[in-house]
Amino acid sequence: MGVDIRVENLNAWYGPVHTLHDVNLHIPANHATALIGPSGCGKSTFVRCLNRMHETNPAARAEGKVLMGELDIYKDATPVEIRRRVGMVFQRPNPFPTMSIYDNVASGLKLNGFRKKRVLDEVVERSLRQAALWDEVKDDLKKKSGASISGGQQQRLCIARALAVDPEVLLMDEPASALDPVSTAKIEDLIFKLKSQYTIVIVTHNMQQAARVAENTGFFLMGKLVEFAATTKIFTNPSDKRTEDYITGRFG
Amino acid sequence: MSALPVRSRYVASFVTLRRSVTNNLVTGVAIVSTALVLVPLVAILGYLLYKGASSLNLAFFTHVPVPVGDPGGGMANAIVGSAAILGLASLLGIPLGIGAGVYLAEYARGTWMGAAVRFTADVLNGVPSIVMGLAAYSLIVAKQQHFSGLAGGVALAIMMVPTVARTTEEMLATVPNPIREAALGLGIPKWRTVLSVSLRTASPGIITGCMLAFARVAGETAPLLFTAFGNQFWSFDLNQPIAALPLQIYVYALSPYDEWHRLAWAGALVLIVMIMASVTLVRIFANRGALKGGH
Ligand SMILES: Nc1ncnc2c1ncn2[C@@H]1O[C@H](COP(=O)(O)OP(=O)(O)OP(=O)(O)O)[C@@H](O)[C@H]1O
Ligand SMILES: [Mg+2]
Numbered sequence: 001m002g003v004d005i006r007v008e009n010l011n012a013w014y015g016p017v018h019t020l021h022d023v024n025l026h027i028p029a030n031h032a033t034a035l036i037g038p039s040g041c042g043k044s045t046f047v048r049c050l051n052r053m054h055e056t057n058p059a060a061r062a063e064g065k066v067l068m069g070e071l072d073i074y075k076d077a078t079p080v081e082i083r084r085r086v087g088m089v090f091q092r093p094n095p096f097p098t099m100s101i102y103d104n105v106a107s108g109l110k111l112n113g114f115r116k117k118r119v120l121d122e123v124v125e126r127s128l129r130q131a132a133l134w135d136e137v138k139d140d141l142k143k144k145s146g147a148s149i150s151g152g153q154q155q156r157l158c159i160a161r162a163l164a165v166d167p168e169v170l171l172m173d174e175p176a177s178a179l180d181p182v183s184t185a186k187i188e189d190l191i192f193k194l195k196s197q198y199t200i201v202i203v204t205h206n207m208q209q210a211a212r213v214a215e216n217t218g219f220f221l222m223g224k225l226v227e228f229a230a231t232t233k234i235f236t237n238p239s240d241k242r243t244e245d246y247i248t249g250r251f252g
Numbered sequence: 253m254s255a256l257p258v259r260s261r262y263v264a265s266f267v268t269l270r271r272s273v274t275n276n277l278v279t280g281v282a283i284v285s286t287a288l289v290l291v292p293l294v295a296i297l298g299y300l301l302y303k304g305a306s307s308l309n310l311a312f313f314t315h316v317p318v319p320v321g322d323p324g325g326g327m328a329n330a331i332v333g334s335a336a337i338l339g340l341a342s343l344l345g346i347p348l349g350i351g352a353g354v355y356l357a358e359y360a361r362g363t364w365m366g367a368a369v370r371f372t373a374d375v376l377n378g379v380p381s382i383v384m385g386l387a388a389y390s391l392i393v394a395k396q397q398h399f400s401g402l403a404g405g406v407a408l409a410i411m412m413v414p415t416v417a418r419t420t421e422e423m424l425a426t427v428p429n430p431i432r433e434a435a436l437g438l439g440i441p442k443w444r445t446v447l448s449v450s451l452r453t454a455s456p457g458i459i460t461g462c463m464l465a466f467a468r469v470a471g472e473t474a475p476l477l478f479t480a481f482g483n484q485f486w487s488f489d490l491n492q493p494i495a496a497l498p499l500q501i502y503v504y505a506l507s508p509y510d511e512w513h514r515l516a517w518a519g520a521l522v523l524i525v526m527i528m529a530s531v532t533l534v535r536i537f538a539n540r541g542a543l544k545g546g547h
Contacts, residue, residue: 094430
């Protein structure tokens with residue numbers, strides 16, 4: 001089951017550069033939430049703060065509160081615990097090149113010490129089916145490297161890999177930016193199906209996509225969350241002038 | 253092309269011509285350089301074969317050296333001794349070197365400590381091999397009051413560490429960061445990410461580095477002179493003086509006897525074939541599990 005996320009006064013830096021300014025927001029459980037905004041406005045930085053990936057960069061720093069349900073992720077848990085519960089699909093596909101397709105999907109379980117073959121087989125098939133990749137790779141599962149398939153297939157592989165560990169929250173940073181329209185539609189279907197069980201946060205440059213999959217949408221601009229509201233409201237009747245300018249294509 | 257005006261067609265064909273000339277030139281230079289590298293290698297091998305092969309027989313691989321004047325004899329003990337010393341050196345040097353490389357690449361990036369370790373490794377790399385022998389002599393031989401294969405193995409291990417450490421570091425640096433992030437993002441602990449993702453992705457290069465280090469120390473004589481010392485008889489005890497091919501070759505080559513000179517050539521041939529065989533074996537072994545379309 002998904003869990004809600006409450007962000008309070010979140011600030012983030014890369015070295016001296018202040019990238020996120022006082023972000024406050026409530027992401028409801030078992031819904032899809034879209035984040036939009038021009039390039040460089042801090043969307044990736046924001047989602048990376050939600051699973052504590054931001055701090056893997058030695059120069060980076062974050063301050064503020066992120067509550068996952070009751071859990072303060074920066075106080076009450078280790079990064080490793082948080083990342084097991086908050087899965088992530090990155091902006092660019094990053095399969096493990098030395099592992100087979102099967103091992104890529106199973107990696108989250110295997111590398112955490114889980115070894116039961118029968119369960120792994122099941123999880124791999126289920127996750128690949130969820131990511132709409134099963135039919136294309138089922139004959140090469142253990143023969144082909146994760147890096148040997150097409151970019152779009154790689155991205156779906158990365159989604160399957162994230163799903164295999166059964167997270168409660170799924171962060172997707174422009175998951176469809178490298179995909180063709182057919183694969184994109186598959187991913188959107190997937191998000192639609194998944195959001196009854198997971199809390200999904202999806203960063204996207206594609207406003208139609210946000211409108212199609214997400215109940216709520218947040219608009220970021222220069223490191224600030226300008227507006228956060230129901231997706232229909234953001235796209236039809238935004239309260240902030242800057243949001244309106246952005247969605248009508250007047251800048252960004 | 254045919255639709256272009258005459259002038260630009262002329263320019264276009266000139267550009268095409270220049271490109272193809274440049275292309276052929278660069279290809280030619282590459283081929284010539286390859287040949288220049290291969291010629292001495294093949295020449296050395298050929299000369300070794302010519303000088304050494306005639307003295308190779310079964311006895312060479314099964315018998316220990318005999319006194320001057322006696323016919324026959326071989327280097328069986330030196331072959332085994334070399335294998336033992338090199339095995340020990342690899343067992344000590346490779347894990348240590350890889351460990352240091354991992355520390356440099358994954359934990360100490362940009363730190364003061366990392367810079368110090370890196371600098372030390374580079375200096376160590378430039379230290380003459382005889383000095384390594386002296387170090388092992390004063391560390392082990394002088395303390396134990398006797399020569400030993402162990403001391404020889406340690407001397408060679410110390411020589412392997414900097415090469416292995418620096419190649420490991422450089423190979424790990426070529427592993428794209430998003431791949432590490434993928435592992436960390438799945439909630440895989442850092443140590444596990446380093447072992448199963450970073451090291452595994454970089455392993456072809458790291459194996460090459462280890463093989464280079466191995467091949468380099470396999471032919472070393474100086475560090476063994478006052479550590480392993482050499483032995484005319486069978487010995488399987490690493491705590492005792494032990495024979496080694498480079499030592500045996502050294503002794504035989506400097507002797508005034510023709511028979512011993514021939515054996516020295518044969519020994520050199522065996523040494524180089526042994527090195528090539530181990531490198532090839534490791535390559536085959538390392539490639540066994542490779543996947544279609546990996547790298
Ligand atoms: N590793 C980094 N080191 C230093 N600065 C960074 C780093 N990553 C991002 N930044 C800076 O932080 C700001 C926000 O970047 P971020 O990647 O979060 O933007 P984004 O909204 O995801 O953009 P895009 O839509 O192009 O992916 C940018 O100004 C960027 O230059
Ligand atoms: Mg981004």
